[in-house]
Structure formats: C-alpha cells, structure tokens
Amino acid sequence: MSTPEWPSHGGQSEALLAHFGLPLGHRLYDFSANLNPLGPPAWVRDCLTQQLAGLEHYPVPDYSAARHAIASHHQLQPEQVLLTNGGAEAIFIAAALHAWRRAAIITPSFGEYARACGAHRLSVSEIALPAPHFTLDIDSLLAGLIDIDVLFLCRPNNPTATLIDTSTMETLLDVTAWTGCRVVVDEAFVDMVGETHDTVSLVPLLDRYPHLILLRSMTKFYTLPGLRLGYMLADTATIQAAQSHQPPWSVNHLAAELVAPLLADDAFTRRTQRWLASERPGMSQALSELGLDVVPSQACFFLIRPGAEQRAVGLSSDVLFERLLHQGILVRHTHNFVGLDGAWLRVALRDKPDNQRFLNVLKKVLHEGTA
16 A cells, blocks of 8 residues: 555545545544644634624734733733744744744654745754653754754654753753744644643743743643734844734734633633643653653643554554554644654543544554554
8 A cells, every 4th residue: 555645634534544544434543633622612612702803804904812812821011922823823923033044953853844934945953852751952953953943843843742841941942042033933833741840931031031021822831723813922122023023903803802802711721731731741641651652741631652562563653653543543644844754653641531432443453453
C-alpha cells in the first residue's frame, strides 16, 4: 500500500479513512486533535445566539472590550494586546515583523512556524531537541542563535509536550536581549500545564524583556477550533507594529464577544485543572506499562512510540497507527513534524471513559503485534 497523504493537522480523518480502505461512516474516537474534552463551556451556544443580531454591523476595529478583558486577565495594559484570528494568525504576524530576516525554530514543533517564515521570506535554521527525551540543552541553543534575528519556540511544546523551565527561559532572554534576537514563545498549551499554569506562563517577564513576544490561542483550552480566536502579548511598540500587518476586522464579531466571558469562567478553568490532575498521571503510567516509549507530558497530549522490544519485532508507529485506525481510534501521525518523520505518535488526553477505551484498544493491537 502506498504512503498516504498525511494531513498537516489533527482532526482530519476523511483522507486517512479513504486511503486505508475504510468507509467514511467508520466510527472513530478522535485522539488526534489536542483539545480540551470538557469544552466548549455549556453557556457558549446561548451566548453566540444572543450575539447574532450584531452580525449586521462591523466589529469595533480595535476590539477594545476584548483587549481590555485580556489585559485585565494578565495584569497588562490593553496596548500590549493584539486580538487575532486564532493562534495561527498571531504566528504569521510575528513572522511578518521579521520579514526577509533570519529565524531559528526549535524542532520538532508546530509546522506553522516554518510556514509563516516561508510566507514572509525569512531564512530558517532548525535547532533540534534530541530524541527520545526532547530536552533542551541551553548551551547548544545559544550557540545556534549566532546571527539569528528571531527565535520561535513552543512552550509547552507541540508535539513533544515538554516544557522549558522558567529559569532556562530567563537565561535565554538575558542572552538574546544582549545579542538582539527577538524571542517568540507560543503559549497555546500553557493553560494545559495544570494548576501551576499561572506561574509557568512567561507573561510576568514581558515588562523585563521588551524583545519577548507571547502568542496565545483560545482554541485549545475552550475547544473552539471552528471559531478562531487568539492573541499576541508584547510591549506597546511591538503591538503597534504588529497591527500594521493585520487585515482590518480580522476577528469576527462572534469570536470577539466571547473573549470576556470565556476568561471570566473560573469554574471551567478549575474543572479543567481537576481533569488534568485526574487523568494525565494515570495515562502516562498506563502507556509506559504497555511497553511504549512515552515522553513525560506537561500538556494535554502524549508523544509515544513502540518500545525497543516492540520495534524489534517490526511494530513501527505507522503499523500501530493503522491498527488503531481499523479499531476506531484516530491518533496523530508525526510525518510532517521535522525531526520525527513518522517515528512517533501524538495522543490527546480525553475524558476517563474515552481514555480507558483507548487503552483497551491499544492493549489489544499491541498484543496482536507480539503474539
């Protein structure tokens, strides 16, 4: 069978089902999209319905209400906030700020950083996190930043779910402040770290490091991928420059009106933190007990591959992917993550019944491979 055209993001099942000879009606439990299974919050539908009347008007050009809500949430000034059409637009705007210059990207990581750099004609150097633990060596990173104008990194990282600690980030920011390298940190999953997420975020460092840009997505935490909602945080001058690269009315009315109530929903945040604390440790242990290589996770997903003994008898990640798909489980391939080349799989954390269903199926297909 020929190699499939691997989708570039999670949650895209149709092409894979067709390639592997499965009908479109084949029932799937989706573990490929790393979204909060508890969302969206129950009140979102009614809120959107109430805002439909506003569709006959243009959004307020500066999205002042949403920006003030974000600024208050992070204890910043509204002038430090740019509302964006999802985290992806924030990434492309960050690249636009450095068009035709030199970028470095820590890999493996989200492919949109490279796409954004390519769109804005940045030359790109890749700084690899070594398998199987994908931990950052700060000295190697700093050595790779000579003559680099902007560094893109994801924290926690997608797809490895690893987290560069705050003290290491401060060392990086101290050095790059001196060398003149801008640091763009994608915090799309920082709310998924757990109860310590407020102390993990780099928002408190913005005042100390004006060359730091933070990117946020509200898609993952609130399970709103179809609505597209994100933002950029930086110093005032950077946000002013970023605004010049954003099309007018980039964010639609419905998305903008959701910002304040989403950020105010502390009950949903607490429920998510309880879910993470309940499900992530058990899933990590269960995966390891099945003989898989498991990268320790600081997010809502896991990077896994068959262990050495399983690989020795021919069980590759591609084989495991196909077996799971036939059993109704869709996970995320890694063929389009630089440095992984399909050797690993990314598995999203879901609610307890779904997680147990996944583990039961996984145990079954792993046994098929070693029986």
